[in-house]
Amino acid sequence: MKYLLLLLVVMGLVFLSGVRKGRARSAQPPGSGPETKPPARATEAQASMMVACAECGTHLPEPEAYPGRGGHFCSAEHRQRHEARQGHG
Numbered sequence: 001m002k003y004l005l006l007l008l009v010v011m012g013l014v015f016l017s018g019v020r021k022g023r024a025r026s027a028q029p030p031g032s033g034p035e036t037k038p039p040a041r042a043t044e045a046q047a048s049m050m051v052a053c054a055e056c057g058t059h060l061p062e063p064e065a066y067p068g069r070g071g072h073f074c075s076a077e078h079r080q081r082h083e084a085r086q087g088h089g
Helices: 002-027 076-086
Strands: 050-052 059-061 066-068 071-073
Touching: 050 071, 066 076, 071 076
Parallel strands: none
Antiparallel strands: 050 059, 066 071
8 A cells, every 4th residue: 555655656746747847848938949840741752642452451552562453462462362363363
């Protein structure tokens, strides 16, 4: 029981120190602290479209997909299996 109480006190102190740090940061006027850049956004050319494997439905980036006669596939094995079942191979 005393360890539980000790744990609660320690957690309370950690929480309060975090709250104080957060208030101190928000009290600073903009531009007075270190400058932080916004996260870089991917441009249209850098962003790749996600496609689903026609065999299992797993989503993956289009450049990593295996193209085939029934869509995109996550592996050569799935492409072969799908095309064999469809009568393409």
